[in-house]
Structures are given as structure tokens and as C-alpha cells.
Amino acid sequence: MTTIIIEDEKPAARLLQRKLDKLNIEVGVMLHSVAESIEWFSNNEHPDLIFLDIQLSDGLSFEIFEKIDIKSAVIFTTAYDEYALRAFKLNSIDYLLKPIDEDDLAIAVTKYKDRLPKKETIKIDFDEIKKMLSNPFEKSYKKRFTVKFGQHLKVISTDEVECFYSENKGTYIHTKDNRNYLVESTLELLEQELDPDEFFRVSRKHLIPLVAIKEILIYSNSRLKVILPSYNVDEVIVSREKVSEFKKWIG
Known part of the structure; x- marks a missing residue:
């Protein structure tokens, strides 16, 4: 074959x-x-x-x-x-x-x-x-993901997501209960799958939901820093070229 x-x-x-x-x-x-x-x-x-x-x-x-x-x-x-x-x-x-x-x-x-x-x-x-x-x-967008958790499979809804991030060539979901799960996808693919009204690719490393934003700070070089409730793997920085689009997105 x-x-x-x-x-x-x-x-x-x-x-x-x-x-x-x-x-x-x-x-x-x-x-x-x-x-x-x-x-x-x-x-x-x-x-x-x-x-x-x-x-x-x-x-x-x-x-x-x-x-x-x-x-x-x-x-x-x-x-x-x-x-x-x-x-x-x-x-x-x-x-x-x-x-x-x-x-x-x-x-x-x-x-x-x-x-x-x-x-x-x-x-x-x-x-x-x-x-x-x-x-x-x-048009319909992805509402849940299936991830491996030890020897089990876990279903995570988009309502549970605090952010998606890339690390060491892998893509992860960080959930609101402060857990991280490896997902078999890329941020590029996730950006296409998720509702653009609810999720925004702020940088090469981060894709975040609007409802998870706790605070937005002015950062260096005309960038913005987003504070999420529990995610602390890395700083979530809105890249300079995306600041204008980001501001429109948050309304």
C-alpha cells in the first residue's frame, strides 16, 4: 500500500x-x-x-x-x-x-x-x-482538547485554559488550576482552531484567552506585559508589532 x-x-x-x-x-x-x-x-x-x-x-x-x-x-x-x-x-x-x-x-x-x-x-x-x-x-471553533495525563486521558475545555505556551519545542496548556499539559499541536494550528474573539496570539510563545487577563502593564520598547492569575513559566509579553491589534482585540 x-x-x-x-x-x-x-x-x-x-x-x-x-x-x-x-x-x-x-x-x-x-x-x-x-x-x-x-x-x-x-x-x-x-x-x-x-x-x-x-x-x-x-x-x-x-x-x-x-x-x-x-x-x-x-x-x-x-x-x-x-x-x-x-x-x-x-x-x-x-x-x-x-x-x-x-x-x-x-x-x-x-x-x-x-x-x-x-x-x-x-x-x-x-x-x-x-x-x-x-x-x-x-463556523465553529474548537471547544475542548484531549491530553495525556500519566496513563489516563483528560479532556480540557477552553473554559479551563489560562493560556497556551511553547517551551522546548513542545506546546502546552496551562489551566486555571495551575497545571500544565503537553498538547499534540502547535501554536500556529491552535491559532486557527480557536475563536479569535476569545483567544489572541500575543507573541511567538503565547496564546491567551481574553477572560484570563488579570492585568496589563506598560512594558519596555512600546510593548505590553500581560499578567495571568497563575501562569509563571515565563513573562507574557505582547510583541511590539502586535500591540495595536491587541488593543483592538481587548476593546
Whole structure:
């Protein structure tokens, strides 16, 4: 079985590759943009299975299918929430919500393998999916995260989050009860998943919710310092280029 990953976030692509390795599925190629994918499919034999992110750095991945007649089976890896999944279900498409759970990944791969003897094909109505994804009235944002806590899984709602932060190449949730949890994501991805009215990326290292702000102080070099109730891993500084946008955000 030949498999490729199309994902613009390289850390997310490598993480998915490691999870597929555990299922003895070898990933032949990793592509990171619409343009790169179109070029690759134009010059290479198409794989049996594609793990496909929807939002790539240079557009929606559906543009690939508009340019190339791809016969491969598709499993979407998406940060979009329940509203988009209705479109996937209508088209009988497999999908995985980010961060990807290993058990869900194994189930999706098993579903694909079960279809192989039947040689079933899936007709994908990309116009319908794009319509649902672009409807602002249907927009939904991530409301909870599943994290590992020892040998257990813990569900954390966005209401419990005091901030998200990066540290030593990892991304963490700091909760209102003063605990830190590693999350399988990046701040870049979280910024897309969360409601921009409620969460703001103040710097390269911090993404914070409006309700968690305890105090805002004038800081050096035209920057601002945000005080949170319990987070003390590092200072939360609003970078100079984001100060104006931050002020608009807090109203």
C-alpha cells in the first residue's frame, strides 16, 4: 500500500508519520502545499491512500483535485469542527480531527483496508464541502482538547485554559488550576482552531484567552506585559508589532 501525507505544518506531518509507522504503514512522500502537490501528482504514480489536510499554506487542498484527476482514497486530517464533518459524512469520506488520536487513526486505516477487497470508490463532492467550510454562519471553533495525563486521558475545555505556551519545542496548556499539559499541536494550528474573539496570539510563545487577563502593564520598547492569575513559566509579553491589534482585540 502506497501512502502520502499532504500537510503544511511539518511538525504535524512528522507526528502523523510516526503514528502511521506504529501501524506498519510506510509514508512514501510528504507534501506541504497545493502547488507542490499538483506538481508531484503530475509527474508521479498516484498512491493508494492520501492523508490530506484541508487548509494548506497556499490555499484549500481541494484545489489539487480541481487540477488533477486523483483516484486515490482520501482520509482528511482536519482542524475543522463538527459543522464541516456533516459534509464529510454526506460524501462518505473518512476524517480525523486534529490532534489525531492513535486509536482513531487505526480505525480509519482499518476502514480503508476493509474497502479494498470490494474495490469501492468514493465520489467526493468538493463543491459541497467548500460551501460548508466557507459559510461564516456555520463556523465553529474548537471547544475542548484531549491530553495525556500519566496513563489516563483528560479532556480540557477552553473554559479551563489560562493560556497556551511553547517551551522546548513542545506546546502546552496551562489551566486555571495551575497545571500544565503537553498538547499534540502547535501554536500556529491552535491559532486557527480557536475563536479569535476569545483567544489572541500575543507573541511567538503565547496564546491567551481574553477572560484570563488579570492585568496589563506598560512594558519596555512600546510593548505590553500581560499578567495571568497563575501562569509563571515565563513573562507574557505582547510583541511590539502586535500591540495595536491587541488593543483592538481587548476593546
